[in-house]
Amino acid sequence: MGKVLTQRDHEKRGLGKVSVRYIKSLILLLFLLLSSVCFANGGSLEGRVVEHTLKNGMRLLLLPREGAPVVTLQITFKVGSVDEVEGKTGMAHLFEHMLFKGTTTLGTRDWEAERPIFEKIEEVGAALDSLRARGEGESERAKTLAAELAELQQSERKYIVKDEIDAIYSRNGGTGFNAFTTPDMTSYIVSLPAGRIELWAAIESERMREPVLREFYVERDVVKEERRQRREGEPVARIMEELKAAAFTTHPYRNPVIGWPEDLDALGLADTRTFYKKYYGPDNAVVTAVGAVDPDDFIEVCERYFGPIPSSGFRRYPLTSEPKQVEARRVEVRLDAEPIALLAYHKPTLPHRDDYVLDVVDGILSYGRSSRLVRSLVEEKRILTSVSTQNGSPGARYDNLFLLYAEPAPGVTADEALKALREELALLAAIPPTREELVRVVRKMEADMVRSLLSDGGLSRRLSYFETVAGDWRYAEEHPRILKTVTPEEVSAVCAKYFTPENETSVLLIPAGGEG
């Protein structure tokens, strides 16, 4: 199936002067021809995605689909916790929260009247933070400032229209209005009845252009609550934090997305504004629209609303890379909880050939009930009750980790679980897997690509993720084809290369009062 010619392609070929209307009808014609073809070609999206780039650099990826008149819309900025500077961890995620607080026209009854109070809040809040940073949080001066801040917040409230963006989307039938921050990226999502795309463009372009960081100090408290809820809710959240901090000594993948608590306390409005200006330009954004979307109309609407936003023109500088690990690292966490074992190895990220091979390893080890770790360690030796692996943690923009997670069976210690995991890795490094194992894994991954077509949200995430992290959404299309070229010998060689004692970090959750 051929690739749809997009406006961008026309521009590249010097056809930029062809009337817009003509190009649009061409796109529409091609789209109509293609839309009668079903997704017979496995899970491939090749030839179905319409691409367009606005003059300010904003990328648009559209995937029109038949069915109910709804559309999933996602804006992704290539900024995550990995881009934060030391001492200001948690910024990307806190800013994500702040973007829900409105703009100069949304979320306020009268911005000009609200503004002086807003500015005073920033002044008092910053003064209070600096007292607290000096350990004078309990001083008389701090108490006075805290009372003043509370009073200002109370008086700002009469101008605030609470969560107005959420209210507008809600009454228009929006669902799944949310956002997420990862080490690599930050994404804003909503699904709407199809006729409301212009509403989305109006709101999102305004959020992008002139957000107002109102209710900042209350929201910072909400984030602290979120951190606590995540840590206390699942012991694995706490030990994952330990794992990253141990495995990475220098690279910012060591920091939790939600931030270190001391950093969160010190994040101020000025820092947040600087962060926004740097990373939230249209040239750092990818928009995806999946569902009942007309490419013609969508591009026109985006030109009109997002087109006037100037590029930020910022340049990304290389980060300090993680020094090569030279000896095994081990962390023990004692908690009143059931044991868990985590094991991690450094490895290169995409598009390195070894990353593809490790995707196959990931499948051989834990994908499906006939995978090695499930079959051997859960069902035969009965050492674990649950096991999983992940190639590419915590992110994929930079070199990352191959991760193994295990819940030991009753009576089995976390140390015994680790030993069993290492033995399986050594076995795979010593003896190449069978051809049948490889075929099974690749077939399962292909079937998953087909299943992913069931969900607009899933497709939208797939497009925006690979466009952001790999620089091209087609990475996911090529992926199964490359996996098929991986040989059994290559699998063993790659396991032998990375699964070594000196490249290992382990974290054990040991029940308080128990033994490792």
Added chain:
Amino acid sequence: MRRVANILSLLIAALIVTGCASGKAKLDPRTATFPRERFTPPAVMEEALPSGVKVFLLEDHDIPLVRLYLSFRGGAVYDPPGKKGLADVLSTLWRTGGTEASDPAAFDERVDELAAELSVGLGRDTGFASLSILSEDLDEGLDLLAELLLRPRLDREVFEWAKEKERASVARVRDNPSSLAFREFRRNLYKGHPRGVITTEESLSAVTREDVADLHRRLLADSEWVIGAVGDFDANALLNSLSSRLGALSAAGESFKPLPAPSTPAPVLVLVEKDTEQSTLLWGALAPKVESPERTPLEVADQILGGSGFQSRLMREIRSDRGLAYGVGSFYSPFKEFGVMGMSGETGVVSTREVWALMTKEVEKLSSAGVTEEEVALVKDTLANSYIFRYRDPASLVLERMGSELSGLPQDLAERFMRELDAVKKDDVSAAAKNYKMDKGIWIVVGKAELGDEDWTGWKVIRVNP
């Protein structure tokens, strides 16, 4: 330089012209209105196998995949006294214990070779099995499914391991405050009713392999099964395949009839002691059932209290205004025989009392002062405009029909709800909100033992050390 300036001004002029070229003004998100989307959903076919088992089918050839669903009556609430955990052990053993024809490892390999997803398990009142398979492999997939459902090996040797896994999962509930809170909620809300019995070490030990095999036999022969299928198949061919392979499933068995509704418990606050930096708060009570005239207005009241995220009162008071919680909200789940409603949230240890008091205050306020016109209008718009999403994945239409069939509820439940919603008035919602009575419900607090040291709640406090 001058030349540059000229070019610039030309460019600017061009930009302005382009900007106006469309002649369209930008819309104001606050005032813009749009027509409601209309969509005629594909019709779900309703058929029956010769055995009487109902089948709901929806062909959809866009994606080369078939999804098959089976639902049946039976589950944990029917576990015999003293053997709580039986249904859960069967769930694990059924899928992992192989079939008469294949040992566990060989069976799993056959499933994975087809890249199929195959599951079976029991919930509280009903069980569920599913198969997701590429359409080119449909026949082989159906063979696997039928083999697993009708002729599982329930391997004796794997049986002990299945029990051990269940023991481990019971132990790990302690590590998740939210799961722990809801477990204690069910135990206390349904006290004296089979729904309130929880699995213990002793009850699990009492389960024998014969119990499991017997339960499996009764589920096949004396339960009620319904089937659903969505995807790339030919309906007639599929019906024939299902008749020949799954003809043995019962359509109208007697073994798993609905249980009577539970009765209102005595008010109590259960403090589940856990050494943690946060408290989990959960209040809930019995509520009107699905076919009650109060159901629809109460759904609206629940949305206003805490069911609609940021637009709800709990979220606004506790999170948005005070920063005291990340997650806080309410729920209302109406079933055929009864309903449950409640609210929950997490907060730091020091703010536990404040959040507890705010939650209490919001429920009391809702019950006594009712709701406003604006709140009701927002909920009605939200639900009516988002209704279209239920058609996005056609599987939801099939699953809805299966659910209604198995619970003995009307097949047009969703449409009825929308009609009632359209007619609901502020006063109906305020009247239904009187169902929120704090002392008709129970509190669960998971958190530090010290929280129970003094009587700050005014409730009768029971301490539990899980």
